[in-house]
Amino acid sequence: MTPAARISAAIEVLDDIIRRRRPASDALKDWGLSRRFAGSKDRAAIATLVYDALRRKASSAFAMGDESPRALVLGMLAGLRGMEMEEIAELCSGENHAPERLTEQEARSLITFDLAAAPDWVRADVPDWLWPSFAASFATEVVAEGQALAGRAPVDIRVNRLKSNRDKALRDLAHLGPEQGAWSPDAIRFLPGPDGRGPSLQTEPGFFEGAFEIQDEGSQLVTLLSGAQPGDTVIDLCAGAGGKTLALAALMQNQGRLFATDLDSRRLAPLHDRLARSGATNVEIRVPRNRGHEALSDVMGQADLVLVDAPCTGSGTWRRNPDAKWRVRPGALAERIKDQAEVLARAAKLAKPGGRIAYITCSMLPEENDGAVEAFLGKHAGFAPVPVAEVLALGQGNFALLARFATRFGLQLSPSRTATDGFYLACVERGA
Numbered sequence: 001m002t003p004a005a006r007i008s009a010a011i012e013v014l015d016d017i018i019r020r021r022r023p024a025s026d027a028l029k030d031w032g033l034s035r036r037f038a039g040s041k042d043r044a045a046i047a048t049l050v051y052d053a054l055r056r057k058a059s060s061a062f063a064m065g066d067e068s069p070r071a072l073v074l075g076m077l078a079g080l081r082g083m084e085m086e087e088i089a090e091l092c093s094g095e096n097h098a099p100e101r102l103t104e105q106e107a108r109s110l111i112t113f114d115l116a117a118a119p120d121w122v123r124a125d126v127p128d129w130l131w132p133s134f135a136a137s138f139a140t141e142v143v144a145e146g147q148a149l150a151g152r153a154p155v156d157i158r159v160n161r162l163k164s165n166r167d168k169a170l171r172d173l174a175h176l177g178p179e180q181g182a183w184s185p186d187a188i189r190f191l192p193g194p195d196g197r198g199p200s201l202q203t204e205p206g207f208f209e210g211a212f213e214i215q216d217e218g219s220q221l222v223t224l225l226s227g228a229q230p231g232d233t234v235i236d237l238c239a240g241a242g243g244k245t246l247a248l249a250a251l252m253q254n255q256g257r258l259f260a261t262d263l264d265s266r267r268l269a270p271l272h273d274r275l276a277r278s279g280a281t282n283v284e285i286r287v288p289r290n291r292g293h294e295a296l297s298d299v300m301g302q303a304d305l306v307l308v309d310a311p312c313t314g315s316g317t318w319r320r321n322p323d324a325k326w327r328v329r330p331g332a333l334a335e336r337i338k339d340q341a342e343v344l345a346r347a348a349k350l351a352k353p354g355g356r357i358a359y360i361t362c363s364m365l366p367e368e369n370d371g372a373v374e375a376f377l378g379k380h381a382g383f384a385p386v387p388v389a390e391v392l393a394l395g396q397g398n399f400a401l402l403a404r405f406a407t408r409f410g411l412q413l414s415p416s417r418t419a420t421d422g423f424y425l426a427c428v429e430r431g432a
């Protein structure tokens with residue numbers, strides 16, 4: 001397909017996503033299935049165009065004075081990819097599956113691409129209804145925070161200490177242009193190429209051998225800062241597919257007990273294979289038999305650490321899921337806050353006297369971060385917040401510089417602050 005035909009295809013897919021309110025991945029998959037002529041490179045390029053257009057949906061619509069899928073794609077070419085109007089006009093020839101010619105109005109908007117009069121939420125590409133909440137998380141630079149969250153994400157891996165080390169992994173993956181992570185001693189980063197994609201790491205021998213896992217550096221950092229120690233009894237209460245379980249097992253050097261469970265037993269399924277690859281031997285997966293069944297009744301009040309990687313809006317991962325940003329609804333935030341209170345209450349029963357809960361979200365919204373911790377502390381008088389300085393000192397690494405990202409109860413990481421996904425961590429401790 002020509003570059004111009006790919007743009008037409010992206011407009012078509014975006015139309016499907018917006019009109020039918022479909023997840024981008026579903027719309028892209030369907031498009032690919034019904035257009036067998038499109039090769040893998042075409043599909044990848046179209047997906048990147050669609051995701052880039054979603055990243056800048058609000059600002060493109062404003063600058064173009066039009067929120068049609070065509071305007072969003074054309075606006076993104078100017079706003080995100082920095083293309084001149086003339087270059088875009090050349091692509092829009094109206095011939096051979098290329099988009100129709102630019103109108104005079106479109107050409108003018110592409111030349112000026114003027115966001116000077118745009119409200120902050122538009123310049124930041126954050127949904128307007130979420131703006132007050134988002135802005136409350138950041139005293140300054142709030143527009144820049146939104147813009148960083150509307151950018152492309154790198155691909156990070158966590159080198160598995162049980163099987164390898166970072167120097168060896170850097171050598172083994174040298175052909176892919178690896179960079180050392182800035183914060184986590186286990187992190188290696190791969191920047192996205194001009195096509196917006198990172199290398200396909202899941203085909204590397206090291207991946208099959210369990211030498212590394214794909215995991216955002218922010219996710220690695222909050223796990224490091226949870227304070228898990230070799231020999232501890234640790235519970236990963238919202239383990240899902242086990243990204244943090246695997247990181248915890250490596251931190252614990254396979255010493256002590258690590259229980260992994262989740263409300264949704266199906267989510268735990270991939271963890272079996274991942275554990276086998278990783279060489280982790282101290283993990284016990286506890287599958288709940290039905291809703292309401294407590295799969296951890298035998299370890300009540302025994303945990304040194306309960307890790308709560310809570311269900312949340314996922315607003316910290318909008319770089320990776322730009323369509324989720326526009327699909328999240330006000331009711332969803334209220335529901336997640338309820339889930340968070342429920343899961344924290346469950347964690348409280350599992351912590352031993354003197355034990356901790358590490359509360360984590362991949363969110364940038366204070367209601368589900370400090371707000372959730374405040375609500376928990378209000379209902380659980382036996383728990384007290386652990387000061388951030390103490391959390392940073394206990395983590396396995398040199399993290400003192402992160403102190404400037406402290407919130408009332410925890411730490412807020414973000415693409416613009418730490419060049420990671422937006423993660424929040426706060427620790428609370430049960431009185432002895």
Ligand SMILES: C[S@@+](CC[C@H](N)C(=O)[O-])C[C@H]1O[C@@H](n2cnc3c(N)ncnc32)[C@H](O)[C@@H]1O
Binds near residue numbers: 237261264346
């Ligand atoms: C952010 S995801 C976990 C991701 C996972 N820890 C990882 O690192 O790959 C949140 C998980 O919490 C689970 N969950 C929701 N409510 C829960 C509850 N009350 N108890 C335990 N898990 C819950 C969801 O099923 C979901 O898998």
